[in-house]
Amino acid sequence: MPKRLPSLSGYGLGWSTRQRITVIAIGLTVLLALAATVALFTGRTGNSASHTNTPTGARSTASASAGPTVSAGAGSVAKPPPLADPVAFAKAAAAMVWSYDTRTTSRSEQLAGMKAWLTAETKYADWPSIAAQVPDPVLWSRMADQDQYATATVSEAHYPSAFKQALADDPDAITEAYIYAVTVTGKQQIAWKQGGAGAEDRSITLAVQCRPNANCSLVSIAPHVVP
Incomplete structure (x- = not known):
C-alpha cells in the first residue's frame, strides 16, 4: 500500500536534559540556549485525522502556508520566499516541508529543494532534522508508484510561550543569532491513484x-x- 511522508514530530532537536544543561553551562550560543528552553516545554504533536479511502498503515505529512494552498506539483520544491518576518516565513517553510509530489519530483530533488531553505550559517544549521522528513529511497519509490502527492494550507502561526518568556527574560539575547521559534498549525490534503x-x-x-x-x-x- 502507498505510504506518505513520515510525521515530523519524532525528529530534530531532541536533546536530553543533561545535554540542555551542558549547552547552557558552556554558553555555546544563544540559539542553543533558546532552543533548550523551548524544548523543555514541548509536548507531543496532537494530530486529529480525518481520512477518505486512506491506505492501511499510511501516515501523512501536513499543514502549511497561510493563504492559498501550497503545492509541490510544479515539478520542484517551492523556493524560499524573500521574507523578513519570522512568522510569515515559518508558514511558508511549513508548507514546503509538508508538500510533495512524487509524480514530478525525485527524492534527490526533494532534498535539494529543501536544503535551499537552510541557513547558510553552518554553526546554527540543523540539516539532519530537516532531511529526516524525507522517506528513504525505497519508500519514496513506492509512493511514486502510487502517484502520491500532497498540498497544504496554514490556519495559524505564533511564537510559543516558552520562546516569548525567554525573550522577556533577556530581550538582547535574540541579537546574537536572530533565531525565532514559531509554531505553525494547518491541514494537509493528500491524493494518490484511483x-x-x-x-x-x-x-x-x-x-x-x-x-x-x-x-x-x-x-x-x-x-x-x-x-
Whole structure:
C-alpha cells in the first residue's frame, strides 16, 4: 500500500536534559540556549485525522502556508520566499516541508529543494532534522508508484510561550543569532491513484533565522510542537 511522508514530530532537536544543561553551562550560543528552553516545554504533536479511502498503515505529512494552498506539483520544491518576518516565513517553510509530489519530483530533488531553505550559517544549521522528513529511497519509490502527492494550507502561526518568556527574560539575547521559534498549525490534503484522498490536521515548531536587512532562512525542525 502507498505510504506518505513520515510525521515530523519524532525528529530534530531532541536533546536530553543533561545535554540542555551542558549547552547552557558552556554558553555555546544563544540559539542553543533558546532552543533548550523551548524544548523543555514541548509536548507531543496532537494530530486529529480525518481520512477518505486512506491506505492501511499510511501516515501523512501536513499543514502549511497561510493563504492559498501550497503545492509541490510544479515539478520542484517551492523556493524560499524573500521574507523578513519570522512568522510569515515559518508558514511558508511549513508548507514546503509538508508538500510533495512524487509524480514530478525525485527524492534527490526533494532534498535539494529543501536544503535551499537552510541557513547558510553552518554553526546554527540543523540539516539532519530537516532531511529526516524525507522517506528513504525505497519508500519514496513506492509512493511514486502510487502517484502520491500532497498540498497544504496554514490556519495559524505564533511564537510559543516558552520562546516569548525567554525573550522577556533577556530581550538582547535574540541579537546574537536572530533565531525565532514559531509554531505553525494547518491541514494537509493528500491524493494518490484511483481517487485515493485524505486530509489531516498538523502542527509543527520551526526555528527560523531572520537577521536585520536580510531574508529569513530555516534553521531546524523541533521534535515536538510547542504551545
